[in-house]
Amino acid sequence: MSEANWKVEVTGACIASGMCVGTAPAYFELDGDRNRSVPRSARPAPDPLLLSVADSCPLEAIRVHDAGGTLLAPLD
Numbered sequence: 411m412s413e414a415n416w417k418v419e420v421t422g423a424c425i426a427s428g429m430c431v432g433t434a435p436a437y438f439e440l441d442g443d444r445n446r447s448v449p450r451s452a453r454p455a456p457d458p459l460l461l462s463v464a465d466s467c468p469l470e471a472i473r474v475h476d477a478g479g480t481l482l483a484p485l486d
């Protein structure tokens with residue numbers, strides 16, 4: 411893991427629509443009860459796909475921060 415790795419979390423707002431899992435299965439999976447999405451890694455290497463998925467989540471439940479803690483997505 412690089413110091414430059416981003417930070418990804420899925421908040422409790424997730425309704426398990428599955429959109430992020432379908433679009434970016436390398437980064438997200440549904441949990442065992444299939445009632446929310448969870449990141450496969452909380453500290454992935456930077457990837458623009460993470461930003462587009464976070465911007466596309468209907469509940470804005472995916473939060474992507476850079477290594478310094480600045481919110482990258484979703485942005486208004």
Ligand code: SF4
Nearest residue numbers: 424425427428430467
């Ligand atoms: S797109 Fe958003 S609401 Fe749907 S599963 Fe992913 S985090 Fe949850």
